Amino acid sequence: MISSGVRRARRACAVVASLASAAASANPVPWQLNMSPGVTSISERVHGVHMLAFWVCVGIGVVVFSAMIYAMFRFRKSKGAVAQSWSHNTMMEAIWTIIPVIILIVMAWPATRLLVDMANVENADMTIKVTGYQWKWRYEYVDYYKKPSTVNFISSLDADSARTRQLGSGIDPRTVMDGDYPAYLLNVDKPLVLPVGVKVRFVITADDVIHSWWVPTLGWKQDAIPGIINSNWTQIDKPGTYRGQCAELCGKDHGFMPIVVKAVPKAEFEQWLATQEAEAAARAAATAQVAPAPAAQG
Amino acid sequence: MAQTQGAYYVPHGSHWPIVGSLGLISTLSGAALWMDEYPGAGRPLMALGVALLLVMMFGWFGAVIRESVRGLYNKQVDVSFRMGMMWFIFSEVMFFAAFFGALFYARALSVPWLGGEGHGAMTNHFLWPEFSAAWPTNGPGSVGGTFSTMSAWGIPLLNTMLLLTSGVTITIAHHALRAGHRTRLLVFLAATVLLGAVFLGFQAYEYHHAYEQLNLTLGSGIYGSTFFMLTGFHGMHVTLGAIMIAVIWFRCAKGHFTRDDHFGFEAVAWYWHFVDVVWLGLFLFVYVL
Amino acid sequence: MAAVNPALDHDVHDHGDHKPEGFLDRWLFTTNHKDIGTLYLVFSLIMFLIGGSFAMVIRAELFQPGLQLVQPEFFNQMTTMHALVMIFGAVMPAFVGLGNWMIPLMIGAPDMALPRMNNWSFWILPFAFLMLLSTMFMPGGGPQGGWTMYPPLALEGGLNVAFMIFSIHMMGISSIMGAINIIATILNMRAPGMDLLRMPVFVWSWLITAFLLIAVMPVLAGAVTMLLTDKYFGTSFFNAAGGGDPVMYQHIFWFFGHPEVYIMILPAFGIVSEIIPTFSRKPLFGYQAMIYAIASIAFLSFIVWAHHMFSVGMPLGGELFFMYATMLIAIPTGVKVFNWVSTMWEGSITFEVPMLFAVAFVILFTIGGFSGVMCAIVPADFQYQDTYFVVAHFHYVLVTGAVFAIMASVYYWLPKWSGHMHSEKWGKIHFWSSVISVNVLFFPQHFLGLAGMPRRIPDYNVAFADFNMISSIGGFWFGASQLIFVGVVIHAVYYSRQKATMQVWEGARGLEWTVPSPAPHHTFTVPPLIDASKLAHGDVTH
Ligand code: HEA
Ligand code: HEA
Ligand code: CUA
Ligand SMILES: [Cu+2]
16 A cells, blocks of 8 residues: 555656656646647647647736736725726727737637648548447548558457446556556557558547547547548657547446557558458458358447 | 506416416426326326416416406506517527528538538548438438428418418408407408418328328428428417417407507417418428428 | 605505415415515525535545446436536526516516516426436436437437426526516616616626527527437437438537526626625726627627537538637627726725625636637637536636626625625635635646546546546535535524614615615515616716
């Protein structure tokens, strides 16, 4: 118990240190205060507009709240303040209408440019079709550099988390690890593997109710709507494991359908894809012999 | 409260609202049980609720009519009633707006998108490659099976004429009331009710025809949904309006109204015109276009 | 005392005791705006406690990672019910109750314009909530799809779907009738001389709010009716296979939903605009600007709805339009904030409990507004959407906004209602306890959201554990603080021996302070004579 407490404390210190050195981890860490800048150029710009808006609000807040607090101390009746009776000042009113307009334009401009870029799903080198189910995701590798692919699998909550998350399981969620990351509820049995440095287009839909596909480090979320396709894109710069969750209430296990993206170098990815394709072909051949095919997972 | 002569009339306590609330909850929980899996419990409960609501309306409106006839309402009270009615009609307009909104959204956005136009290219390509946008439609899943639609220029046109005429007759009746022509008032008011009833008869026939011959049902995809919900709610309003005019006819016959004090009549007339205008919207957007 | 009317004495003696005798006559059949106001307020308090208890279940389950207390299904019921009860049961009825009590008093009217209907508006509500809350005891439990009731998920329930929908219809009927009554009262019942541009800002805020209510509650009714027919009658409004679209529901819902959130804040603006001048002993700064600001917010509220749907995949043009329109709301709201500060400037301020809550409102609501503007920035909102950042945003505007304003108004007007002063000491304890704990409760949720914690989940990764625990501790503390509030109110009404004066607060202005405390059962049966210079907050004619 004590040692785990110490370990936890040490981990927390390390986290604070890493935050300070601005090399924040891509996945959530204890005491994290701010959005991660993510691992794509888009996600960095998203972080940028977020920080701009944040500092603008802090600035306005400092001005408004200082004025208010000054008034609260300076114009107290108990300090002998005598009430004036003015109730207008056209000049001031004009100023505090116009300045916020300017501030808003300053915030809206980079946001608009970013939004236009995010909306541009053209010229992708590969396409992934994502389908949300209660309560898991299906990934289909539609094409890779124009070459169609048959790779297609279901990704759902890992067994450790699934066991731990039962009501009153008595298992400490802190013991659920994926490597050295405490991945409770942020881990899956089979991650989505993506190549680094390739523009990936996602076409996202759902089969039952609305879900939402969200990996914070990619800088966006996109709702998965039954009967509708939404598209979005990403181009990951750094290899790594990036975790996310379903972000639209989809029923009782909404909290238990995580997303894990494993970004690997291009060569490694191509090898992985080839293996998967071979396996898929083998499976297809096997089922063709033992028809009728058993339904895939649930 | 004891009323000072000429002051704003504030009624004594009334037990009608609570009867109304009991009526509402019985009607609605009855309906809910009925719709779901408990019709046995739901139906009687709903019947009880509807009965309570009817009792409430008779009692409540009766009380108001008695007070009105006794001359307790001054001009200011009259204005309150007018505002109440106007804003009530506005709320009804917004209720219909929700359904018109659904119609426009489906026609202008969701159906074209499903068909691959504009924003919907991917949707069409990946999920509904066979589907191309058209109106009327029951969607890419052909929900409810193939159906055909009514021509706007048959019964719907006739119904438009009927309702427009009824708008005229009620206005003539109003003028007659103001001019003190009792017989003309009663005749034209009765004509209005009659026109409304004929309208409803045609609509019932049309629904029957749609279900039996055209395979056009509430379940015919988005077209069936918008068609029946819009015309259905409108029909309910016509029914209500016709009943209200019928009541007003009896009140006219009893001489409740004077040349310049007949708010009950006017309220119903406004309501009838509102129903009329909604129909014009329906005729245009549901049948013609 | 300028606006005292000659008829008042007569009024007090002749009618003051004319309360109906029996309990049922007094409360069930009443047509009196003050009694109906009281009913609304008591109902709202009960609902606040119920909705708050649900929130306590939420916070208790989220106290630690892992599921300790409830199944996910039940957790989702708690979230859904918490929101529905708080919004439709606590905050909206509280404002209607305040409007009922104060609007006739503030404009010199003998009662509401349509008193019998007023009774019905109230007495629908307990039945509506009976229907809604009863679903929790049905097979399959209560609704679990969130207060937004998005299809197809919301249609997955059993009997609770129909019950929830019909209860919402009833709440809608109640709100619409209440709003019609308020508009008719304000437009038709003002005492001679109470011109529109002389009305207190609270009355103005309610006039505009009532308009919003009449415009959007029917749209909600339409939306849930379509849910009902989609579930039970085979329509395809929200089914893509039939040519509909699940997203269409969201458009219709938020066309109601966004104005709805302003319905929950505009009366609060009105209240704060009454309280700050009173305790600053200085006229409200920019009276007309305040009214135009409320009107602009109301207008803009109709064209920003899709900012709740930035991640549904709208066309680019739509996203941009809704982003710009939403950001614009900061301008009129800013005008209000600046005007409140200017009202305090060079005043002579004292900090009685209502003022404490009003000042806390201005600061904390503004913080909630800031996070709102951040949400309006579409690319950033892709990250905030459906996370605890949004939860933090709306609790700042709703709890430290709407609820704090309601509490301020109770402390402000309770002496007028009950005739007794509340305990200043316990009021202050309630205030400080609440204002500290509410920040412990909701501020860390910003961090959770930014770190990536989605909302509406019963369990979470261990990285979110620490701030969740802090938030839960703040939650229990804030909840317990509200018991103090209940105590202060009960004490003031039944046990306090300190009689309230007619004026109550030194700097108070307006007609409501020209009738005795407690306000007699019937007031202004004869319209008061109005002295413009003593009205509301001084000379408001420009
Ligand atoms: C009382 C209720 C209330 C109020 C007043 C507001 C006010 C605002 N809200 Fe909020 N909101 C909610 C209740 C409310 N909201 C709720 C309940 C939800 C979630 C619903 C759900 O999903 O369940 C929500 C969600 C929500 C979203 C969707 C988030 C998401 O789901 O991703 C957005 C996005 O734009 C938003 C924006 C705003 C804005 C811009 C304001 C503005 O009105 C704020 C304006 C105020 C200020 C800005 C502060 C004062 C101004 C100044 C000091 C001037 C200078 C300032 C600048 C120039 C920045 N809100
Ligand atoms: C006016 C509206 C309003 C108000 C006042 C509140 C008040 C509170 N809300 Fe909430 N809330 C919403 C509107 C509101 N909320 C909405 C719209 C949602 C979104 C729902 C959705 O996603 O669909 C939401 C969701 C929501 C969530 C997210 C749930 C989720 O995503 O799963 C949480 C979590 O912390 C929360 C907490 C609280 C707390 C702790 C309070 C506290 O302020 C409550 C304090 C009050 C009391 C506690 C009652 C008084 C005390 C007692 C009865 C005594 C018992 C006390 C103890 C045992 C200590 N609310
Ligand atoms: Cu899937 Cu939430
Ligand atoms: Cu909004």
